[in-house]
Each structure stands twice: as C-alpha cells, then as structure tokens.
Amino acid sequence: MDATPHTTPRQSWTFSNETNSEIRRAAVTGIYDIRGGGAKRRVPHFDDLLFLGASISRYPLEGYREKCDTAVTLGTRFAKKPIELKIPVTIAGMSFGSLSGPAKEALGRGATLAGTSTTTGDGGMTEEERGHSEKLVYQYLPSRYGMNPDDLRRADAIEVVVGQGAKPGGGGMLLGQKITERVAGMRDLPVGIDQRSACRHPDWTGPDDLEIKILELREITGWEKPIYIKIGGARPYYDTALAVKAGADVVVLDGMQGGTAATQDVFIEHVGQPTLACIRPAVQALQDLGMHREVQLVVSGGIRTGADVAKALALGADAVSIGTAALVALGDNDPKWEAEYQKLGTTAGAYDDWQEGRDPAGITTQDPELMARLDPVEAGRRLRNYLNVLTLECQTLARACGKSHVHNLEPEDLCALTIEAAAMAGVPLAGTGWIPGKTGF
Amino acid sequence: MQTIDLATTPLRDLNAMLQAQTDNTNQTSWEIVNPKGAHALAVGLDAPIEVTVKGSTGYYCAGMNKQATVRVTGSAGPGVAENMMSGTVIVEGDASQYAGATGRGGLLVVKGNASSRCGISMKGIDIVVHGSIGHMSGFMAQRGNIVVLGDAGDALGDSLYETRIFVRGTVKSLGADCVEKEMRPEHIEILRDLLERAGADASPEEFRRYGSARKLYNFNIDHAGEY
Numbered sequence: 008m009d010a011t012p013h014t015t016p017r018q019s020w021t022f023s024n025e026t027n028s029e030i031r032r033a034a035v036t037g038i039y040d041i042r043g044g045g046a047k048r049r050v051p052h053f054d055d056l057l058f059l060g061a062s063i064s065r066y067p068l069e070g071y072r073e074k075c076d077t078a079v080t081l082g083t084r085f086a087k088k089p090i091e092l093k094i095p096v097t098i099a100g101m102s103f104g105s106l107s108g109p110a111k112e113a114l115g116r117g118a119t120l121a122g123t124s125t126t127t128g129d130g131g132m133t134e135e136e137r138g139h140s141e142k143l144v145y146q147y148l149p150s151r152y153g154m155n156p157d158d159l160r161r162a163d164a165i166e167v168v169v170g171q172g173a174k175p176g177g178g179g180m181l182l183g184q185k186i187t188e189r190v191a192g193m194r195d196l197p198v199g200i201d202q203r204s205a206c207r208h209p210d211w212t213g214p215d216d217l218e219i220k221i222l223e224l225r226e227i228t229g230w231e232k233p234i235y236i237k238i239g240g241a242r243p244y245y246d247t248a249l250a251v252k253a254g255a256d257v258v259v260l261d262g263m264q265g266g267t268a269a270t271q272d273v274f275i276e277h278v279g280q281p282t283l284a285c286i287r288p289a290v291q292a293l294q295d296l297g298m299h300r301e302v303q304l305v306v307s308g309g310i311r312t313g314a315d316v317a318k319a320l321a322l323g324a325d326a327v328s329i330g331t332a333a334l335v336a337l338g339d340n341d342p343k344w345e346a347e348y349q350k351l352g353t354t355a356g357a358y359d360d361w362q363e364g365r366d367p368a369g370i371t372t373q374d375p376e377l378m379a380r381l382d383p384v385e386a387g388r389r390l391r392n393y394l395n396v397l398t399l400e401c402q403t404l405a406r407a408c409g410k411s412h413v414h415n416l417e418p419e420d421l422c423a424l425t426i427e428a429a430a431m432a433g434v435p436l437a438g439t440g441w442i443p444g445k446t447g448f
Numbered sequence: 449m450q451t452i453d454l455a456t457t458p459l460r461d462l463n464a465m466l467q468a469q470t471d472n473t474n475q476t477s478w479e480i481v482n483p484k485g486a487h488a489l490a491v492g493l494d495a496p497i498e499v500t501v502k503g504s505t506g507y508y509c510a511g512m513n514k515q516a517t518v519r520v521t522g523s524a525g526p527g528v529a530e531n532m533m534s535g536t537v538i539v540e541g542d543a544s545q546y547a548g549a550t551g552r553g554g555l556l557v558v559k560g561n562a563s564s565r566c567g568i569s570m571k572g573i574d575i576v577v578h579g580s581i582g583h584m585s586g587f588m589a590q591r592g593n594i595v596v597l598g599d600a601g602d603a604l605g606d607s608l609y610e611t612r613i614f615v616r617g618t619v620k621s622l623g624a625d626c627v628e629k630e631m632r633p634e635h636i637e638i639l640r641d642l643l644e645r646a647g648a649d650a651s652p653e654e655f656r657r658y659g660s661a662r663k664l665y666n667f668n669i670d671h672a673g674e675y
C-alpha cells in the first residue's frame with residue numbers, strides 16, 4: 008500500500024457542489040432556474056441588531072400591566088376611510104393562482120381574527136378572500152388581470168404595485184401547470200400556457216404619470232380608499248420620495264429577502280437591497296419631506312419574529328407585512344410531508360418549486376386533491392396564533408425599552424452586531440458610539 | 449340635457465354626479481364643456497347614459513367605463529377608455545398612447561389616429577381606429593379585436609395572446625410571435641359588425657388578419673431569443 012500521505016480531497020469554494028449542480032442543470036435544460044421564495048443567501052438582517060433595553064436613564068414598563076399599544080392607522084393623508092389595524096403586521100399580496108383558494112381563505116380568516124388586513128395579488132380578487140377578509144387591500148398590478156371598478160370599490164385600500172423585493176424590475180410568472188380553467192378565466196388567458204406578466208404598467212411610466220393614475224383611481228373610488236404604492240428595495244430614498252410626490256397615502260417597501268410566487272433564481276438572489284438597508288433611506292426621504300407618520304411606511308422582506316417587527320418599527324416603519332412566514336404558519340414546508348418532499352427531490356424547509364403546483368402542503372397549488380389537504384379554518388387559526396405571538400413579542404421588546412406604543416420604538420433603542428448592519432441601519436456598533444458613515448470611531 | 453362647465457365645476461363634483469347615475473336614471477344625456485385637457489374625466493361610470501365632452505381630454509378619460517357612451521369631440525390624452533368593461537367610447541380626433549389599455553369589454557372608436565401601444569394588454573375590448581396606430585400596438589393583447597383602417601407601426605402585436613388584429617393598410621413590422629393569418633368567413637363577419645358599429649366606411653374584404661403564432665405559450669428553448 009502506498010504510504011505517501013494525501014491531503015484530504017478539497018472542494019472548491021468557488022465551484023461548490025451546489026454551484027456545479029446548477030451548471031449541470033443549466034447545461035441539460037437550457038433554461039434558467041425558476042423558483043418561489045425569497046433570497047436564500049445570508050445578507051445583513053434584523054438578526055444583526057439588538058435592543059438595548061431599559062436602564063437607569065430609561066425605565067421599562069411593567070409587562071402585562073402597563074399598556075403597550077399596537078394599533079396602526081394606514082392612509083391618513085388623503086383617504087376618507089383610512090384602515091385601522093389592531094396590530095402592526097399585515098398580510099402581503101399573494102396571488103390567487105400562485106396560492107389555492109383555500110389558502111387565500113385561510114389568510115383572510117387568520118388576518119381578520121388578529122385584527123389586520125390581507126392583500127390580493129396578481130390574479131384578481133376572489134370571493135374566498137373578500138368574503139373572509141374584514142380588511143382587504145386590492146393590488147393594482149402591471150398585468151391588471153381581473154381588474155374592474157366593482158372590485159376596486161369593494162376593496163378597503165388599493166395598492167399600486169411598482170415592484171417587489173424579490174424582483175425589482177421583474178414581472179410575474181405563472182407556469183402552465185397552475186393555469187387551470189378558473190385561474191385562466193380570471194386572467195383572460197388560455198388554459199395551460201406559461202403566463203408571463205408585464206414588468207411595467209401598461210398605461211403610465213414615471214412619477215408624473217403615476218400621480219395622474221392615482222388621481223383616476225381616487226376619482227373612481229370617491230377618494231375613500233387609502234392608496235398604497237409598493238416598491239421593491241431598489242432605490243428606497245428616491246422611490247419613497249417619488250411615491251409621496253405621486254400622492255401615496257402609504258408606501259410599502261419590500262426588501263430583497265421578500266418572497267415571490269415564481270421568478271428566476273438569478274433575479275431573486277442578485278437584484279435589490281437587503282430589507283435592513285432599505286428602511287433608513289426610506290424613512291429619511293419621508294422625514295426630508297416632512298411626511299414621516301403622515302404617509303405610513305410598511306416594510307416587508309424576511310419578517311419572521313416579533314423581534315423583526317419591533318426592529319423594523321424602531322427604524323421608522325409604521326407596520327410590517329409578511330408573506331413567507333404567513334405561508335409557513337398555514338403549513339408550508341412542514342416536515343410532516345417529508346416523504347413527499349423527498350419524492351419531489353427536495354426536503355422540508357427547502358421546497359421552493361412553487362411554480363410547479365405540486366405542493367404537498369396544498370398551499371401553492373391548483374390541484375384539487377392537494378388543495379383539499381389544507382383546512383382553511385384550522386390554518387386560519389394557526390395564522391391568527393402566529394400573528395398574536397408576533398405582536399406579543401413586539402410588545403415585550405417595546406415595554407423593555409419603556410414604550411407605551413410600539414411606534415415609540417426608535418433607532419436609539421438599538422445597537423448593531425456587525426459593522427455592516429451598523430452602517431445600513433444607522434445605529435452604533437455594539438459597545439461603541441460608531442455609526443459607520445456618520446460618526447468617527 | 450345636463451350641461452356641466454368644468455371651468456366652474458370641480459372634477460370631483462363632475463365625476464360624482466356622473467357616477468351617481470343608475471340604470472334607470474332619466475337624466476341620460478350629459479354635456480361637459482371646457483374640459484381643457486383635464487385628466488380622469490368621466491371615469492368609473494356605470495349607467496346607460498350619454499356623455500359628450502366638448503373639446504379635448506387629458507389622461508384616462510372614461511377609464512373603467514361600464515355601460516355609458518362617452519364621446520370626446522376633440523382629441524384624447526393617454527389611456528383613453530383604459531380598462532373599459534362595457535359601453536362605448538368615441539374619440540372624434542386622435543388618441544394618445546395606450547388607448548384602450550387592458551380594456552375588458554365595450555367598444556372604443558378613434559376617428560383619427562391612435563398613438564403607440566394602442567390596445568396594450570387588452571382583455572376583451574374591441575378597438576376600431578379609423579386612421580393609423582403607432583408602434584407596439586396590441587402588445588401582450590389577450591382578447592378582443594383591434595381594427596385599423598390605416599397603417600400599423602412597428603412591432604404590431606408583440607407577445608400577443610388571443611386578440612385578433614385586422615389592418616387595412618400596411619404593417620411596418622410584426623412583433624414577436626405575431627403572424628398573418630387566414631381570413632375565414634367568421635372573421636369577415638366579426639369585422640363587418642365592428643366596422644358597422646364604428647361607423648367606418650370600409651369593406652371587410654380589404655383587411656388582413658394578424659394573430660398569435662402561439663409559439664411563446666409554453667417555454668421552448670429554441671425560441672429563447674424571442675422572449
């Protein structure tokens with residue numbers, strides 16, 4: 008036997024197994040990888056921030072005894088009927104088509120029980136969600152699938168979607184497997200085609216046109232409904248300022264970790280800024296215009312816990328919005344379906360081929376048998392519980408910082424664990440007074 | 449006939465009055481004077497009324513119209529009759545970009561020319577243009593018919609779904625996946641009816657029909673360059 012010592016076989020960091028598997032996949036299929044979900048790479052996030060808590064100079068509030076309010080009003084600028092929410096967490100827009108009817112119903116039920124709103128998506132408004140959502144935000148998207156004045160009027164708010172964090176500058180996609188007769192009918196498309204929806208609105212370009220578009224929407228709905236503008240985390244300072252200029256009541260800002268129903272992986276992983284990096288510039292824009300709290304800011308993209316909620320609020324958001332976490336609360340990627348995930352060549356937690364419509368949990372599908380696996384009442388309760396936990400956790404942190412309303416949280420309550428997070432969030436690196444780019448070390 | 453002067457009546461009051469009309473209103477005839485290019489005029493109507501705008505309009509005139517007949521005696525700005533559901537919109541002059549965008553029903557007639565992106569993403573509306581239409585018209589058009597008595601600009605019907613396009617004059621170029629198709633008797637009938645309803649003096653036999661080759665309906669690597 009050869010006694011010469013060998014070095015352990017070494018995998019390349021650059022050409023990792025994962026990378027090579029993607030090269031092989033591309034070489035065989037000739038098409039980019041399409042998937043659902045948000046960015047999977049690690050980027051600076053709320054985990055890199057900590058609350059300082061109370062001390063001699065700041066006294067805390069007594070848990071459960073002293074009130075810590077969580078109510079939020081959205082749309083106070085122009086709308087005659089602003090939206091009143093009990094909690095600072097809303098359900099983000101997810102299309103019927105990407106999600107099943109029962110999943111939309113479950114989102115409506117859970118949100119309503121928790122006292123918050125839910126949102127339609129790129130596929131129009133369904134009876135399931137209108138019927139089960141006390142407060143429903145109706146998205147106005149480039150595709151305009153199913154758009155009509157009656158649904159606009161029975162919505163509680165209108166969200167003009169300019170972009171999404173997962174794909175700022177990208178349009179929608181829904182592959183043939185999910186374009187069933189019902190989905191096709193709602194979208195005026197042939198059954199079974201791979202639907203590509205536009206990335207730009209068909210009848211306006213730029214902030215001046217958008218202002219007129221918003222005027223039209225307000226005129227059609229009697230100036231009653233709050234008008235949100237949703238932007239992806241591309242240029243948060245300017246996009247927020249332009250949204251305000253165009254007449255938004257609310258700006259919804261979605262960072263790069265934000266989920267999507269289906270998009271090219273290259274888009275999800277390589278376009279847009281992390282949620283953490285988007286909030287301060289957006290808040291700065293609002294402050295520069297004297298509009299902070301006047302135009303509300305809703306932040307989304309990777310919100311999972313009450314700590315994330317509290318940190319987003321402390322950085323200046325009025326509320327947050329959740330997509331992926333809400334789906335997980337309903338039952339998405341649950342290990343109880345592991346055997347079936349394995350059959351699909353994946354594993355619980357990693358399943359993201361939502362575009363294929365074969366979701367074992369019955370959420371991102373239009374297959375009647377799979378859909379039937381989700382009990383909308385039960386799933387709605389789970390979502391309600393989860394929303395309650397987010398709220399309780401957020402209140403816990405706010406009380407620890409001595410705040411009687413979660414909106415009183417502020418950047419001064421935070422420090423950062425990394426230099427990157429300190430720079431992005433504009434809060435000092437832990438143990439120092441250093442905010443990179445703002446103060447000297 | 450009710451006459452509303454936009455020089456003295458705020459836009460909000462005008463639209464609220466028109467929107468308040470219901471199916472059995474007896475005020476069926478309205479005239480708007482001094483529009484002076486105002487935006488969002490006569491939007492969101494939902495009653496069988498006739499509205500004549502004396503002059504030219506800005507963006508989104510008659511947006512999301514249902515049932516009403518809206519006539520603009522001048523020209524119309526961008527997005528006239530956008531997302532129309534039903535009813536009729538007639539523009540005596542020219543129409544700017546995105547005329548009839550995303551429209552889901554009803555009839556839009558432009559007596560003059562329509563600019564670029566006419567009928568973009570349309571979903572069931574019928575559009576008849578007596579003059580010519582600009583580039584990228586019928587982009588991603590899903591359902592309904594576009595009829596052009598004049599010529600069509602570049603990239604007609606790009607990424608088309610199931611909308612039928614009829615052109616009497618020349619087509620500068622066809623967009624991705626848009627091809628000329630055979631005129632069958634049923635198309636002649638559709639066209640005859642549309643021409644008649646649009647008050648257009650032309651015979652259906654003079655037109656050519658364009659539609660989707662349906663090659664982009666399901667992703668195929670051999671057409672990747674077209675997407």
Ligand SMILES: Cc1cc2nc3c(=O)[nH]c(=O)nc-3n(C[C@H](O)[C@H](O)[C@H](O)COP(=O)(O)O)c2cc1C
Pocket residue numbers: 043044045099100101102105106127128129130146168170171172237261264265266267268307308309310328329330331332361371
């Ligand atoms: C299944 C799914 C479908 C989505 N559909 C839409 C949509 O139709 N319109 C839209 O603006 N955003 C859509 N989004 C994005 C969400 O509205 C939201 O921005 C995002 O999910 C927030 O990030 P999070 O998933 O990390 O919470 C979708 C997201 C998911 C997960």
